[in-house]
Amino acid sequence: xxxxxAQVMLVDDHAMLRHGMAMLINxxxxxxxxxxxxxxxEALATLKAGHHADIVLMDVSLxxxxxxxxxxxxxxxxxxxxxxxxxxxxxxxxxxxxxRAGARGYVMKQEPGEVLVSAIREVLAGNVYLSxxxxxxxxxxxxTGSAEPESLIKSLTPSEFEVLHLxxxxxxxxxxxxxxxRSIKTIETHRFNIRSKLNLKDGADLIRYATQWxxxxx
Numbered sequence: 759x760x761x762x763x764a765q766v767m768l769v770d771d772h773a774m775l776r777h778g779m780a781m782l783i784n785x786x787x788x789x790x791x792x793x794x795x796x797x798x799x800e801a802l803a804t805l806k807a808g809h810h811a812d813i814v815l816m817d818v819s820l821x822x823x824x825x826x827x828x829x830x831x832x833x834x835x836x837x838x839x840x841x842x843x844x845x846x847x848x849x850x851x852x853x854x855x856x857x858r859a860g861a862r863g864y865v866m867k868q869e870p871g872e873v874l875v876s877a878i879r880e881v882l883a884g885n886v887y888l889s890x891x892x893x894x895x896x897x898x899x900x901x902t903g904s905a906e907p908e909s910l911i912k913s914l915t916p917s918e919f920e921v922l923h924l925x926x927x928x929x930x931x932x933x934x935x936x937x938x939x940r941s942i943k944t945i946e947t948h949r950f951n952i953r954s955k956l957n958l959k960d961g962a963d964l965i966r967y968a969t970q971w972x973x974x975x976x
Contacts, residue, residue, distance in 0.1 A: 769816035798823030826916035863887030926972030
């Protein structure tokens with residue numbers, strides 16, 4: 759008797775990484791990769807064309823649309839389709855925002871393969887997957903009733919949020935443009951908008967703020 763396998767869709771702009779994840783997933787008896795996409799537009803087009811998926815694995819940094827926006831679009835298109843974020847970005851800084859966008863879990867790319875497989879099964883079972891450290895962080899926030907320190911940061915768009923995180927990690931505008939596949943002019947516009955929303959007077963203030971924010975998140 760054949761067992762029906764969960765259909766997994768991969769969305770990541772690195773073909774080699776998609777290939778590696780596909781090999782890992784296809785070794786499992788209860789899941790298989792049924793579709794791949796290199797960016798958000800391609801992923802949404804595939805789903806709009808009627809492709810069936812039981813879960814979508816995706817990064818939040820993509821070539822065209824921000825991953826956060828893609829998550830929201832997927833839920834608008836197919837409300838019950840769960841999304842698991844698999845990203846190089848620090849979980850402490852990105853996971854909560856991913857959950858607010860509608861993701862059902864967050865796994866960092868440097869985790870072992872068995873962690874990814876376990877996370878997929880957890881999300882397919884209808885649960886939310888986060889690391890033990892992130893679970894503890896969120897529970898502590900609820901238990902203590904502490905206000906989130908990033909109320910202003912919540913006003914940032916997904917792209918601005920990514921740029922702020924990369925600034926805090928020590929990247930220049932040129933490096934950020936390359937990492938996010940955007941023009942330097944676009945990155946500079948984001949920097950200006952971030953400064954305006956966070957009430958920062960200049961670039962030096964922005965760097966100090968971003969660096970401090972990153973250190974607190976970690």
